[in-house]
Amino acid sequence: MPSDASTGTFLQGLERGLAVIRAFSADAPALTLSEVARAVQITPATARRILLTLEELGYVRSDSRRFSLTPRVLALGWAYLSSLDLGELAGPFMEELSAKTRESCSIATLDLPDIVYVARVPTSRIMTVALGVGARLPAYPTSMGRVLLAGLPDDELTSYLDTLQAEPLTDRAITSVDGLRVTITRARADGYALVDQELELGLRSIAAPIHNSRGRVIAALNVSAHASRSTPTSLRTDVLPHLRAAAAQITTALTHRGHL
The missing domain is CATH 3.30.450.40 (GAF domain)
Incomplete structure (x- = not known):
């Protein structure tokens, strides 16, 4: 049976976005772009697009170098x-x-x-x-x-x-x-x-x-x-x-x- 990914029903972008959110934890509440890319095993360019999208949506904030989750993720x-x-x-x-x-x-x-x-x-x-x-x-x-x-x-x-x-x-x-x-x-x-x-x-x-x-x-x-x-x-x-x-x-x- 073909996988969801091969049939076109699997959204890799959504998977990566959720993986980025899960990369943050009590031990790592703030991460740099490179640290996110390494934790999720994606390219820095992909990590940047995901993080900026999450920031635009209000789920992530940044201080220009490090990113962290906002309380909106509780929704x-x-x-x-x-x-x-x-x-x-x-x-x-x-x-x-x-x-x-x-x-x-x-x-x-x-x-x-x-x-x-x-x-x-x-x-x-x-x-x-x-x-x-x-x-x-x-x-x-x-x-x-x-x-x-x-x-x-x-x-x-x-x-x-x-x-x-x-x-x-x-x-x-x-x-x-x-x-x-x-x-x-x-x-x-x-x-x-x-x-x-x-x-x-x-x-x-x-x-x-x-x-x-x-x-x-x-x-x-x-x-x-x-x-x-x-x-x-x-x-x-x-x-x-x-x-x-x-x-x-x-x-x-x-x-x-x-x-x-």
């Missing part, structure tokens, strides 16, 4: 994550979490500059904005957003913050780059994020990460509660243990399904 991962049907898989664990805490819970992934809701178990409506699967919120004032931002490599987080134009949605919101960096760094160290009425007055939420089998944050799970029936302390002491347990169960379920 490629979002297409995959959205196909996992997280709602079906995570549903039982979210229902249990909601029953234990008596509060709404959600799962979101990162599609900068936003988070995208991929699953939700509401109890009562506590926000003025109606949320459902596919709903978007800015990442910076949300607990899930800060957990997801904390999971970014340092250079991608810096790129996001450098271009962010954060607007105060409430008078309690943190909008300065320095302030956001501190809260995101704290979320990375603590393994959770708590937002106290920054997205909407009267709303508190706490979120924990969902990891893949390699330890990378690929989604976030949160519990939201009205300020009249919660405090930051109660969310940490009463809700956070259940939240972390549910996030771990979802991670395990995804791994067993072979998605991660």
